[in-house]
Amino acid sequence: MRRNLINDKRKLDAGEERCFELKKVIKWILGLIGVLIVIVLVGVAIFWQDIQELRGVLRYAQVFEADKINDNFRSLYQQYPNTTMRRSDAVFNLPVRQRELDGTYAWEGQTKSIGEWIDWTGTTGLIVIKDGEIVFERYYKGNDKTSRTISMSVAKSVVSCLVGVALAENKIENLKDPVDKYAANLKGSGYEGVSLKDVLQMSSGVRFNEDYGDLKSDIVRLVAAFTSGSVNEFVAGLPNELKPGTFNRYVSADTQVLAMVLQAATGKSLTAYGTEKLWSQLGVEFDAYWLTDPSGMEMAFGGLNAALRDYARFGLLYLNEGRNHKGIQLVPAEWVKASVTPDAPHLMPGKNNPASGWSMGYGYQWWIPENPEGDYCAIGIYGQFIYVHPTHNVVIAKSSAYVDYNNTGDAMELESMEVFRAIAKSI
Numbered sequence: 001m002r003r004n005l006i007n008d009k010r011k012l013d014a015g016e017e018r019c020f021e022l023k024k025v026i027k028w029i030l031g032l033i034g035v036l037i038v039i040v041l042v043g044v045a046i047f048w049q050d051i052q053e054l055r056g057v058l059r060y061a062q063v064f065e066a067d068k069i070n071d072n073f074r075s076l077y078q079q080y081p082n083t084t085m086r087r088s089d090a091v092f093n094l095p096v097r098q099r100e101l102d103g104t105y106a107w108e109g110q111t112k113s114i115g116e117w118i119d120w121t122g123t124t125g126l127i128v129i130k131d132g133e134i135v136f137e138r139y140y141k142g143n144d145k146t147s148r149t150i151s152m153s154v155a156k157s158v159v160s161c162l163v164g165v166a167l168a169e170n171k172i173e174n175l176k177d178p179v180d181k182y183a184a185n186l187k188g189s190g191y192e193g194v195s196l197k198d199v200l201q202m203s204s205g206v207r208f209n210e211d212y213g214d215l216k217s218d219i220v221r222l223v224a225a226f227t228s229g230s231v232n233e234f235v236a237g238l239p240n241e242l243k244p245g246t247f248n249r250y251v252s253a254d255t256q257v258l259a260m261v262l263q264a265a266t267g268k269s270l271t272a273y274g275t276e277k278l279w280s281q282l283g284v285e286f287d288a289y290w291l292t293d294p295s296g297m298e299m300a301f302g303g304l305n306a307a308l309r310d311y312a313r314f315g316l317l318y319l320n321e322g323r324n325h326k327g328i329q330l331v332p333a334e335w336v337k338a339s340v341t342p343d344a345p346h347l348m349p350g351k352n353n354p355a356s357g358w359s360m361g362y363g364y365q366w367w368i369p370e371n372p373e374g375d376y377c378a379i380g381i382y383g384q385f386i387y388v389h390p391t392h393n394v395v396i397a398k399s400s401a402y403v404d405y406n407n408t409g410d411a412m413e414l415e416s417m418e419v420f421r422a423i424a425k426s427i
Contacts, residue, residue: 064382069401070124073382074147077289077305080227083271083298085279085288092283092313092325095133105422107415117419121383121412122402124149125308129316129395130427139308141401148289148305149399152380155304156255157339158274158314160200160365163258164335165277171265172196183260185232190240191257198244199254200364201347207241208251212381213406219252226293226303231256248346248356252301255365259300270298282317283325284310302380308397315378315386315395339364340376340388359414369417377420379413381405387420394424 063072072079104111118126124143128136139145151158166172172182175197180186190206191199198204209217218238225234235253242249259270266273271290279288288310291303317324318340321333342348342361349361349370361368367377375389383400402412 064403064405066403069122069382069403070141070143073124073150073399073401074143076150077148077291080291081294081296082289082291082303082305083269083296085271085275085290087284087287088280089283091285094129094309094313096137097133097135098137099135099427101128101136101423102426105419107418114419114423117415121416122400123383123398124401125397125399127308127312127397128423128427129312131393132316135427137309143308143399145309146286146307147399148286148307149384150302150380151304151306151311152302152382152384153252153255154311154378154380154384154386155300155302156252156365157378157386158278158304159255159258159262159270159300160339161314161317161331161335162262162270162274162277163196163200163364164331164339166262166265166273168332168335172261175200179257179261182264183257184264185236186257186260189236190238191235194240194244196258196261199257201245201248201344202250202254202362202365203245203248203344203346204251204254204257205240205242205244205247206238206251206253208238208249208253210250210252212409222253222256222301223299226291226299229293230295230297231293231299232260232295232297235260245344246346246355248353248358248362250357255301256299258365259298269296270300278314278330281324281328281330282310282313284313286310308399311386311399312395312397315388315397318376319388319390319393319395335364340366340368342368360417369421370414373421375421375424377417381409383412383416385416385420387417387424389421389424392424392427394427396420396423 062068101114103114105114124141125139126136127134143149163172176195178193179196179199180192186192191204194204210219211217212219214220222231222234225231235256238253262270262273286307288304288306290298292298317330318336322329322331322336324330340363342363346355347362349359349368349372351359359370367379369375369377374391375387378386382405383398383402385398387396402409
């Protein structure tokens with residue numbers, strides 16, 4: 001019996017030892033899990049901005065998916081934070097005398113169909129104004145006259161207009177001023193010491209990759225900053241690469257800098273200043289919306305959403321040398337002229353300009369076509385346009401969702417310039 005008791009005790013001791021060892025293993029496993037959790041949390045904290053940027057990039061890419069692009073382009077202001085430029089005063093009602101467009105245009109030695117061009121460029125709206133009358137207005141792919149379409153870089157020309165207003169009001173003292181004189185957070189950045197004029201003319205010299213199809217490019221990262229961070233902080237982190245005022249390279253961040261200058265110089269947001277000086281005095285039909293980043297800063301380089309007729313009214317402001325429908329000078333005529341007149345070799349239109357990254361010329365955030373006829377254009381990616389031809393007293397506004405932009409967008413824009421010219425001459 002004693003032997004049995006001894007054996008039982010040995011079994012009990014062995015069981016207790018195994019239990020103790022099991023507790024040690026469990027404690028070790030729990031400790032390891034805790035360490036892993038800490039590592040994950042630390043990793044998330046360290047790479048949180050990168051994670052948010054990746055999320056923004058993926059969301060950016062989804063906007064342009066072929067089966068969603070039409071809906072997205074007329075509803076982005078409903079998907080993202082935004083501020084409102086409210087309309088006020090009586091609507092400037094444009095007379096309507098609809099007629100058909102001449103059916104053809106010439107391009108690269110071929111006679112082509114305007115109807116086919118409307119179709120293959122993904123047009124969602126097209127309006128033609130001749131001598132102050134709407135002579136053609138059509139909407140496609142679910143859009144109508146109330147649709148607030150994303151302007152993309154057409155917004156840049158609106159920002160330029162407001163810079164002209166601020167200069168006329170002496171809120172901005174001189175275009176030769178460095179931008180960091182007004183936007184102090186640009187000190188130490190690639191924009192420090194760069195003149196406001198060089199920024200207006202896309203000649204800042206800042207290093208920037210504007211490839212919309214490259215998800216690692218600066219423009220895509222800038223848009224990602226709009227969705228999850230601060231566009232101003234992103235811009236303030238860009239380095240300089242070229243001597244300012246020597247090369248015309250398209251940099252969307254330059255327009256964001258203009259908005260930063262406007263905000264500092266006027267003491268008002270882009271939305272508030274734009275409402276007061278422009279949107280409340282154009283006789284527009286609808287409110288417009290600026291997309292904003294989480295801090296409330298407007299996406300100045302491409303975040304304006306407005307109705308096509310109201311984009312056309314903005315074009316009429318420039319056609320009429322800065323005067324609105326009541327004859328009130330909203331922006332100086334001298335500013336309008338300077339905005340659409342290249343004044344340095346690197347800004348001149350032409351395929352063989354060694355100091356430009358594009359064959360069209362450039363003014364103050366406005367494009368000048370090759371072989372200029374006094375006409376000029378605001379252009380946004382994926383087919384957004386406000387075209388003005390003073391000689392023929394014509395304004396054309398076009399909204400689009402051109403899905404092949406990353407492959408053939410440049411050629412589409414050049415061809416569209418010739419279509420606009422053909423319409424202006426034949427209408």
